Amino acid sequence: MRYKWQTGAMAWLFHRITGAAVGVYLLLHILAQFGMKYDQKGLAAISNFLTHKAVVVVLLAFLIYHTLNGIRELIVDFGSGALYHKKLFWVMMVIGVVLFGAALLAV
Amino acid sequence: MALPTSHHSGAFHWLFQRITGILIAVVLVIHMGAVHFGASPVDLGSPFWKFFHVGFLIMLLYHILNGFWLMVEDYVHCNGLRVTLFGVAWIVGVSFLILGFVTLVPFGT
Numbered sequence: 001m002r003y004k005w006q007t008g009a010m011a012w013l014f015h016r017i018t019g020a021a022v023g024v025y026l027l028l029h030i031l032a033q034f035g036m037k038y039d040q041k042g043l044a045a046i047s048n049f050l051t052h053k054a055v056v057v058v059l060l061a062f063l064i065y066h067t068l069n070g071i072r073e074l075i076v077d078f079g080s081g082a083l084y085h086k087k088l089f090w091v092m093m094v095i096g097v098v099l100f101g102a103a104l105l106a107v
Numbered sequence: 108m109a110l111p112t113s114h115h116s117g118a119f120h121w122l123f124q125r126i127t128g129i130l131i132a133v134v135l136v137i138h139m140g141a142v143h144f145g146a147s148p149v150d151l152g153s154p155f156w157k158f159f160h161v162g163f164l165i166m167l168l169y170h171i172l173n174g175f176w177l178m179v180e181d182y183v184h185c186n187g188l189r190v191t192l193f194g195v196a197w198i199v200g201v202s203f204l205i206l207g208f209v210t211l212v213p214f215g216t
Contacts, residue, residue: 016174016178019171019174020174020175020178023174023175026171027171027199027203030164030203030206030210031203033207034206034207034209037213037214063135067132067135070128070132071132073125074125074128077125078125106144
C-alpha cells in the first residue's frame, strides 16, 4: 500500500500509529492495575514504565491527537467536513497544541 | 471458516468504531480528570466508579481490537495469518476483559 504525502492521508496514517500505540499502552495499563491489585511484583516493571514521565508525555500527545483527529473524522464522515478537512486538521492541531501545553503543566 | 471482511461486515464495525470512539472520548476525559489529574483522590471502590470503569473497559477493548482488525483487513492479505490474528484478537479481548473484571469488581475490598 502506498501513501501520498497529503494532509488527509498523513492524518489518517498517524491516526493508525497513535491508535496502535495508545491501544498497547491501555492494555498494559489494565495489566499493571491487575498486578497492583494482586500484588504481582513481576508486573511492577510495567507500572514503572507506564508512569515514566517521557512515556506519559508521549501518551498525552498521542491521546490528544487521536481524539481530535477522531472528531475531525466524524465531522468528515457525518457532516460536510470533506469540503474543508484540511483546514479542519490544522484547527484541530492548534486546539491539540493548547491542550497538550495545559496537560504538560499538570503532569 | 468464513473470514470476516469489510466486504460484508465492514459497515457495522465502521459505525461502531465511531460510536465507541465518541463515548470513549467523553469517558476518557472524566477518567483522566478524576483519576489521574484530580485535585482530590476519588473512591474507585464505590459502585459508581466500578460501573464506570467496567463500561470503559468494555468500550476500550472493543475499540482497540476493532481498530486492530481494521488494520489487519488493510495490510494482511494471507488468509492463514488473518485467521490467526483474528484468534489472537479474541484471546486478547477475552483475557483482558477477565483481567479487568477481577481487578475492578473487588476494587477497594
